[in-house]
Amino acid sequence: MKKLLTILLFIPALASANPVDDAxxxxxSKVVExxxxxxxxxxxxNREFKTAAYIEKHLRSLGLQVQTGVAITGVVAILDSGKPGPVVALRADMDGLPVPEQVDLPWKSTQRSEFNGKEVPVMHACxxxxxxxxxxxxAEIxxxxxxxxxxxxxxxxxxxxEGAPAGERGGAEVMVEEGxxxxxxxxxxxxxxxxxxxxxxxVRYREGGVMAAVDPFKIVIKGKQAHGAYPWLSIDPITTAAQVIMSVQTIVSRELSLIDDAAVITFGSIHGGxxxxxxxNEVELVGTIRTLNEEARNHIYxxxxxxxxxxADSMRAQAEVTLPLDYNYPITFNDHDLMAKMLPTLINTAGQENVLYSKPVTGAEDFSFFQKEVPGVYLWIGGKPLNVDPQDAPAxxxxxxxxxxxxxxxxxxxxTNMTLDYMNK
Known part of the structure; x- marks a missing residue:
């Protein structure tokens, strides 16, 4: 009887082995390398040529169908199971930033490149x-x-x-356009x-809007030039701009239901005189709008x-509004049904205590262009060492x-598990 009990206890232990965890x-060590x-x-x-070649070499070594040069430097590979079923896409972004690395690592970046006509340091700062x-x-697993x-x-x-250089297009939007x-x-x-x-x-998750839409704008206020000693001879675009800046903030504070989702209107640049x-004669204002639901976004538009x-009319001035200015990103929106289906996968993979319901953030992500076309889920995973205080974590x-x-x-x-579970469940 004691021997049978030992055997019965041993069987579940064998059955609990997780092939994904083992793989x-x-x-x-290779992932770290x-x-x-x-x-x-x-x-x-848009300059990730060596990065793309590094990725391509690995994917081809796995025997995958590989396409390169998508949206300039993008790499796409397909794994065909040979059996009928859904098509699951997994996405990773590749680009660094014009930031000088100050972390003392054996694998610290000392690379330099050109950005908008200037030589800059380059770092994977995100x-x-x-x-x-x-x-x-x-992919290997x-x-x-x-x-x-x-x-x-x-x-x-x-x-x-992170956004294409001036005068170029790139990123998820172009990848979608290219099919x-x-x-x-x-x-x-x-x-x-x-x-x-x-x-x-x-791992942090939420359904619905997880990252904001981004809509840059420009306002040009045109008045009438005059000597500063005789302002009654002018149509003053500066005082008009001041009233515009203050009044526009009331769109968020007095016209939107902020108990639903946050919204932000920020002026980042003002030039005149x-x-x-x-x-x-004129003043130029440039800013950005961040919204987490389409109703708020449409209202601000x-x-x-x-x-x-x-x-402007009340001040006898003229105003031109350009919205969006030069680019815009949709809301990074986690499909409600898909998020609900994947939540058990998150719990089974990370453990219940490690799955955290997250607040949305007003930063933006062009993963949203993929989600605009097909249901998608975007997650945050932890990278902070456990011995570091959250207040000291570098941004x-x-x-x-x-x-x-x-x-x-x-x-x-x-x-890996989200792919397997979506395909099989």
């Missing part, structure tokens, strides 16, 4: 090196588990998430972003020109930015 452990290489040799948006390494790892797949997996390595979600048609897409402020081993005693025109896009290699373990497992 992730086996390639962990890839990340260190990518971190040491970052490239700017963790895209980890994103690429994690997706390379997930999924190829090794091909017999458990149903349908196809499309691996998307995207350039220029990255077609042939075969994608049914669902998953992406994740490492977070320097979230503990290693944790050349000296203290001359009232100029209507309200901003209305406010500006009304104030993204700064020279001090740092995330721990340990954070990638969970990312590799999540990308």
């Amino acid at each position: 992730a452990k086996k390639i962990e 890839w990340r260190h290489h990518l971190h040491q040799y970052p490239e700017l948006s 963790g895209h090196d980890t994103h690429v390494a994690m997706l390379m790892g997930a 999924l190829v090794g588990m091909k017999d458990k797949l149903k349908g196809k997996v499309k691996f998307i390595f995207q350039p220029a998430e 990255v979600l077609k042939n075969p048609d994608v049914d669902a897409i998953f992406g994740l972003h490492i977070s320097s402020a979230t503990d290693v081993g944790k 050349v000296r203290s005693n001359i009232i100029p 209507e309200a901003l020109p209305r406010k500006v025109k009304g104030i 993204h896009h700064t020279p001090e930015f740092y995330v721990d290699d340990e954070g990638m373990k969970l990312g590799v497992r999540l990308l």
Whole structure:
């Protein structure tokens, strides 16, 4: 009887072995090696040629169908299970930033490049090196588990998430235009972003708007020039601009229901005039709008020109509003049904205590262009060492930015498990 009990206790232990966890452990050192290489040799948006070649070499070694040059430097690979089923896309962004690295690492970046006509230092100051390494790892695991797949997996390595250089286009929007979600048609897409402020081993999620739409705008106020000593002879665009700046803030504070979702209107630039005693002909204002639901976004699109025109008319000035200015991103929106279906996967992969419901953020992500076309889920995973106080965690896009290699373990497992569970459940 005692022997039988021992056997019965042993059987569940064997059954609980997780092939994804085992595979992730086996390639962990390779994922770290890839990340260190990518971190040491970052490239700017639309210039990720060596990065793309590095990724392509790995994908071809796995026997995948590989397409290069998508949206200039993007790399796309397809894993065909040979069985009918859905098409799941997994996305990682590849580009670095014009930021000088100040973290003393053996694999610190000392790279320099050209950005908008100037020589600049280059650093992976937002963790895209980890994103690429994690997706390379997930691709290797999924190829090794091909017999458990149903349908196809499309691996998307995207350039220029941080924005194309002046005068160029790039990123997810261009990839969509070039058909990255077609042939075969994608049914669902998953992406994740490492977070320097979230503990290693944790994953943050929410349904609906997770990151804001971004809509830059420009306002040109035209008046009548006059001597500063005789303002009654002018139509003053500066005082008009001052009233516009203050009044536009009431769109958010008095016209939107902020108990639903936050919205932000920020003026980042104001130019007008050349000296203290001359009232100029015109003033230019440039700013950005951030919204987390389409109702708020549509309302601001209507309200901003209305406010500006009304104030300009009251001051006898003229105003021109350009909205959006030169680019805009949709809301990064997690499909409610897909998020609900994937939540058990998050819990099973990370553990209930490590799955955190997250507040939205007013930063933007061009993963939203994929989600505009197909249902998608975008997650945040922890990269902060456990011994670092959250208040001391370095911010993204700064020279001090740092995330721990340990954070990638969970990312590799999540990308793999979400693919397997979506296909099989």
